Amino acid sequence: MNYLRKPLLCLLLVTLIGALAGAGLAQDDITLTMLTHWGTEDQLAAQQVIIDAYMEANPGVNIELVTVDFGELRTKIITGRTAGISADVYHFYHLWLPDFVNAGVLAEPTQDDLSYIDENVAQGTIDAVSTADGQVWGYPTEVNPYLLVYNKRLLAEAGYDAPPSTWDELKEIAEAVTQVDDTGAISQLGLGVMAGWDSGIVHPFSALLFSNGGSYLSDDRTVAEFNSPQGIETLQLYADLVASGGTDPSISGLGDFPSGTVGMVIMAPWWRATLRAAEGIDFDSEVGVAEIPVGPSGDAPSSIAYTWLFAVDSNSPNKAAAWDFIHWMNAEHEAGQGSAIGDFLVNALGAIPSFDHDQAAFADSMSDHYVSAFVAASAYAHPEQIVAGGQEIKTLLQVEIEAVLAGMTTPEEALASVAAQADAILEEQRMMAEE
């Protein structure tokens, strides 16, 4: 066995040197994981360009991009934390912010980051990524107000050359656009809803509610107010539209508007990429955007807007590097050029960026007939009220709106039921926060 001794010793030595070298390298290198929901091929490629540029400018920092579908994002964040394999950088929906903050998921931004956000973002958007105590938790990204997106061709064929500006007009046009064939099949629908998706149901409802002079929660966010008379009128609008055939929950506004068979839908700006690629509707000549029609109790068009933010996990061993990466993505490195994320939001998504320098730098890209209308709406749209338990309240409301659409209950009963549950959730969350 002596003849084996030397080769074995050499092998052991090489392994030891390799391990030590690896350990040395690992000590110098930092790997950050970023979790987003931007997962299409184009979006992945655009994000990778940003990541590659940062890694080139910052040797020793490796960025790993992980994306999941929006429907799984919250689950992924929660299970990742529970399993101890959480990402360093999250991009998430601001409605989840209070839950994450209460559970200690997020790290506070540095003072430099807070100052940068304060100097470059409108106060309304800053509020949307802050908790009730005024603490800002991350860099806001896209601002998404809701507007009435309509098919000009279908409305013109039905005899209307302008979109509805009141609910009566909305009902009239929706009924006129709807076409049902001899067998009862709906070949064309007036107003599309998005059943089965909480934001797809609750955000358009909220946009109509605000345009009817109503509100979602009280200003101090302690009780539900969507069950007000204005709220009941809003839900009655849905019931009336179903009764007249102007809408039908079996048709998906999200899926069928791009195929050119739905006249109107209430939607957000990020849909631009889908509409541009759609074969059933010509984006430039047939897609129109209008303000949310005003309800009988409202006096001016209004809407709702939600946002997203970049934040850092409190368990991240590289918080400073993570905040540096987020800052780099959002900062303008050359005057007038905008940020990397601003470019991505505007040109890859069709969304409205939060930072002033991005809104200025990409003003031309946002001047098309579609995005410009949303930019205008972002000035007056009500930010979605974020509150602990907000996701649960939203889902409960979605289910009750669907129940009205299905004719299972009345608007009064539906809203009274969900408001009582929402108040109980808000009360429970308050008590938990006090414990």
Added chain:
Amino acid sequence: MTAVSPKRAWWTPDIPKSPLMRRRMLWAYAFISLPILALLVFLLGPILFSGWVSLHRWDMLSPVSEMPWRGLGNYVFLLTKDKVFAKALGNTFLFAIGGVGANTILGLGFALLLNSRIRGQRVWRVLYFMPVITAPLALAVMFSFIFDRNFGVVNSFITSLGLPRQPFLSAPSQVLMTLIFIAVYQFVGYYIVIFLAGLQGIPQDYYDAAQVDGAGKWQEFRFITLPLLKPVMLFVVVTNTIGALQVFDLVFATTGGAPANSSMTVVLHMYNTAFKFSRMGRASAMAFILFGIILLITILQVRLLRDRAYQD
């Protein structure tokens, strides 16, 4: 008079006297210890942890050591206040009753046909079994198109007969029946195979003797086939009920519980409660309630069917 050895407790091993046998026994324990350890770590551990969590409020994000104690609060809330849970429980029972009934009747019916002298027996067996090996999510997406109110094949067929168009998955009154149909389509092939194996295990002699006595086909089925198939029936009913009460993927992919919770099931509600609303304590309590229900139903089914099977 022979010596009577004292009665040995069941947990004390019967140690063999021969060294060879003792060594073999040690190896046997060594081999079995790994699966037992895995069972403890990956099955019993999570069950006990889940039971502990069900007595707390836990958002899965806060440390386990800081979970606020709720006692039986989660159970009380679910059984007295949670309307969605009550609705989901009702839907799940209906789904189980419809699914188990249809799978048992159709499974036995098709198995009898396949057991007779029909042409292309093997081809039929493969055809019936194909949905069983198809991914449930793929089937769910496929049936969403097939049952579409406006463009679905089923509605095209219905309207060609002059009948009114049906909403199927988008109507509260029809969604559950449609889901039962899809589930039966997927799993009936499996139960056909089980029944077929049972039928082929019945000795031909019984039928020959019955024919000599002048028994008809119905009498053969009533007095020979059915009684001798009861152990198989017990297996089919029990396993199908357990599976049906835990239905998740089909509903998740087709309707997500919509419209208005008309197709919400217990496990889907459990998933939403845990991961969408971050209420792991309540979701765990739901799991234990469902476990209790399944256990009770299974004991009842086993007692009813097994006793009758042995009596017969």
